[in-house]
Amino acid sequence: MQNKIMELFNLFDWVVPGCLGDREHFRAYYDEPLKQGQRLSAPERFVQVAHTRKKHLVSVLKKFLLRRTKEETIGHLMLGKEDNIVFCKMSAVQKRAYRRMLQQPDIQILINKDLRCSCGSPLPQVECCKKTEPNGIIWSYLHRDSPDGCAMCPFCLVLPCLVKLQQISNHLELIKPNPKDEVEKQKKDAELAAAVFGTDIDLVGGSAKSENFMGLSDSEHCGKMRALERLLSLWTQQGDKILLFSYSVRMLDILEKFLIRKGYCFSRFDGTTPMNARQSLVDEFNRSPSKQVFLISTRAGNLGVNLVSANRVVIFDPSWNPAQDLQAQDRSFRYGQRRHVTVFRLLGAGSLEELVYSRQIYKQQLSNIAVSGNIEKRYFEGVQDDKKFRGELFGICNLFRDLSDKLFTSEIIEMHGEHGKGSETEATGIREIVDTDLFGSQENRKSSTAATDTDNQNKSSTVATDTDNQNLVDLGIVYAHRNEDVVNMGKKNGDEDGTEETVQSSSEELQSKHETKHTVKAKSSSLENRKVVKYDSLEQKRKEFSCVASFMGMDDLNFSKWLLAASPVQRSEVLQKYKMKKKRKCERNQN
Template identity: 60%
Template sequence: MSLSSSKEILRPCAQQSQCSSSYSPSANPRKPPKSCLSQQLLRLEPLPLPGKQLKHLKEEEEEEEDASPRFDPTGPYEPLLLSTSVQVPASINCRLLKHQREGVKFLYNLYKSNCGGILGDDMGLGKTIQAIAFLSAVYGKDDKTTPPPKAKGPTLIICPSSVIQNWESEFSKWSTFHVAIYHGTNRDIIFEKIQSHGVEILITSFDTYRIHEKNLSQTINWEIVIVDEAHRLKNEKSKLYEACLAIETRNRYGLTGTIMQNKIMELFNLFDWVVPGGLGSREHFRDYYEEPLKHGQRSSAPERFVEIAQERKQHLVSVLHKYLLRRTKEETIGHLMMGKEDNVVFCAMSEVQKRVYRRMLQIPDIQCLINKDVPCSCGSPLKQVECCKRTVPDGVIWPYLHKDNPDGCDSCPFCLVLPCLTKLQQISNHLELIKPNSKDDPEKQEKDMAFASQVFGSDIDVVGGYTQNESFMGLSDVEHCGKMRALEKLMSSWILHDDKILLFSYSVRMLDILEKFLIRKGYDFSRLDGSTPTGMRQSLVDNFNSSPSKQVFLISTRAGGLGLNLDRSFRFGQKRHVVVFRLLAAGSLEELVYSRQVYKQQLSNIAVSGKLEKRYFEGVQDCKEFQGELFGISNLFRDLSDKLFTSEIIQSYDRQGTTTHEHGHEGASGEQDMMSDLGMCFLPPQARDKSELFSSKESNKRIAPLNQDLGIVYAHRNEDIISHKRGCDVDVMQEVPTGIHSCLPQHVPKKKHGEKANASLRRAHKIKQYRRLATFMGMQVVEFSKWFLSASLVEREQVLRNYKRRRAVVCL
């Protein structure tokens, strides 16, 4: 039995529905590793197996592998027929994957119907290649040198400036178009070529098109317009959106892996560009779709609201999917890739961090925002924000923002929100970030000094004074930073197991602190930030990938550009499992922001994919009546340092039971499915309740870390929280409609009994193999589970070493 197989056996058994997406190229899709989170944190590996039993299980695994379908990523050298006279050249088709051929067909069917649409594949699935193959068919490109059958107007491609060169490079690799770039100093020459019909494909950036919109939209008859990263068109009030609306062509196509980012109305803006009028008017969309979907997702929504939201969701998804093709890596090339696991880890802030955070919440600037709706103390009938407390002259931040305007600005006091949030985020990350920076101008240093004096208070000596710590040892010390404490323990384990580590941070100053930490620990690392020369970036990446000695890559999340995006660590060709750990400061602003992200991702899954999502939250976005626990300024500046905010919400959902949340659908099994350790599902209820680590009865009343060494308060896999039901519960038709305004009838499909049966079979199979492992250890199942839960890290590591030695002997 392989190491990955044993890991899969040892994770907790939970009934999970299979993906039921309408697009399923493989009958045996890859399953991500999904090892339990505590196992990842402690780096436990499978237990040692006697040779005879291991050989037996290995034979079973080989039989299963032999039965699984093989996948040939390349196709035959023959054209892809899209119609009787239109085809993708064989030289391109033979290099396309199956899902890419489907994408080309989707785009051509839209084009044939003279309407636009969106290719919404995940990042890394080849949207650029699919677009080029589609254009090759439309323009009659052939492997031969014969001219195209019919002259057509040029195609305009609008994309971020950072990927212009990538588009040009892909065109040169895949086809024989006359490509020009309308960007930089040669615009006039290129424009003359377009007017003389010497250009087939014109590539430009968002900013260049916005500035030169009149020349490009009013003087040229575009055959096709493609917008890469089309989610940039989410804001109907932006100048870019207005400029793109001026393009005179029915064949508008968007490429994006992020159909919706923040609000459901973003869907309307994007689709109203590709298919004008396809979703009706803006007011109709808001009243008929957005409001019912948001209020139906409220945790305490009446049953009638939930039913209406379900009906509207089905109708919206059916309409959207006539113009949208959305595929994920799991549904397409997942079985060709290694796994990915996204863990969210809530790290306990240090005691001094908590005190500084609380002092920050008490400064006059934030108190003015929190009490903005309180009646003014002067006796007037107005609220504070409308009367005496509109400005904050005694504040710490306000005076600096308005040093040139003592009377305040038109936005007062709401102009304080962003600066205050930034300071809270800095405190959550590292206390050194709020100290004055010696590289700043004297005026800003003076302002930061006043702020540091206010929030450090009596802890000023504990944190090493008001000025930035210049001591190498002091700056790399993890004592006063919760995240650094957890990171130190986790990295020690990862390095021990020869893992490659990508360490991302938004703040460059935080990168400096992390760099000192890595040097102190003796780790061999590379660093890439905004100051890294463009020509060196790719060589740094290549060196990190090829050099065994390079252990850590320190990266600024703002240092992308020129086709280099290091967030793409999970991609086709990746040779290792990718395990993501998002470190959040428990009880801080970061935790609330994460909960809002969960809310927004759930709305996106509902509106775009028709998925069923757990109804955790009471808050409704953009609704003052139901701000709940998420929305509004008061929630942003709430003190959560002594609460398990996210954990409480999830556990509250589990206690109530999913039958009250997803009406008419079978729910998850509640708290048992949230257990994040091995063998827990085999313990009797009494043993579970007595387990200090996982008992939920007192968890809401304490903030002490579950693991004192790691400093972790709470952790979960993001995929366990978002997307309760995999796949879509709406029958989706991909055919292009004959009329743009046509609508599909509402339909509620019945649940397939086979899904439940398959889940039961998988669970039974895992239980069977788990019992075998217990027998190999000479224990009963319950006894083995108890041993595992009580075993120390040293004992578990010893098991790992023994297993590796025995495994090496068996392999020989």
């Protein structure tokens, strides 16, 4: 399941026709209640109905679905992963270009579609005189062969306008003409770029595609590249290996020039890479210590590639489909990984990319609820495919909102106070990320051989972290949090004890979100305590696993393979025998 709960029905109905009823039954009995129950202000009865339907759906799926995740099977053998979401401040030129794009006639006709028509008719503009926009640069190009418009007008403009906003959020060079396009499209793109750049056109090298190497590789006018520049510098000094993902081939070209300018040794993998050369590139990166960065297309390299030598993953631009970004991360977070993996997803703060990520949260939560039976926190008012509850996520007006002066995501998730109250509040999430991910990585890498480091090392790490944290803030990283602190928060369906209480407490907590504010110090302290507990628990599980493996006369690897092949009955028998032996040993020691 990647985008909608109905995808689950499509898959199961194809494999086992009729196992989930017909389409309308599934939609009415499962799909709608689960979505309505996840709404932030949903009545308590909706939440309870959603909880009941969720349990029923999971019980039905168990009859046909055998699902084994890494966390459930070989999680104790994995070295771990942290998924960090980093919000980078757009440059001043990017912000101005973003606002000018929102003011273009092509977008304004979409924003104002529901307003009453100016001709005096009671009908909205979209049903009266404003179906077409001849003055729009994008509209005029799309309808160059049909000046009266098309049957979809003006909604045919939605996708092209979204693409332009994403390009501006990513890098200003992307909105310029692509030499591979037809001549007429290049002219229209140049015209649109000139309108969007306005008085800043000379700062970005004009409206035509730049061939200037120094200009393309410069990070001055791209907020995310400024942050990336600093992160790469820190990581390469520590001997880390980095995977750098982008879904745009043109963005990969820009990043390639940036890496060349900075002197990094890198490889590249995209859709144009010959099939017979791909595995050799992967093997070379895993084998060679001199290879520092692997530049990869998110769509071409997010499946079937094992890059276990990398311990840093950067997702430069978010995808609408959360599964693509998650699959990209798992190129290094997989069996055989050599070090703890840290993921940094870079987002343009106050841009469309924030909304893309918020929808990713929503989709991930629906998937966890429907497939795994998790209890997820309710952050959003929006309900997918429901025009009555578009909330802050859905609908055309939300897509084309001006978010450039606010942090949309932080306001919803409430991991910080209001944006702009002070550098201490804004930097807190960054400090938590930097403390453990930039300078704490060395401890993670050595934890298996040097579990007890001296206090002096920790103190020096903290001092370095504070300095570097300020540098990152200066470079425009305004907010950060961990994705696992937002998604996958609740108990799984199998934890029956206290389930109802969890639902109730989750509801009360979220409905009173504007009444309780935790201090920055308390949040930081609780986060550190949670990390220590999680680390101790993981170490304990690993030791216990090794003890059971020794009891069976196997090493950890062979015992793991045996577990995957063993039946539940065989596993239970081994566990009972091990516990009995452990109990007898304790009794002998007491005597």
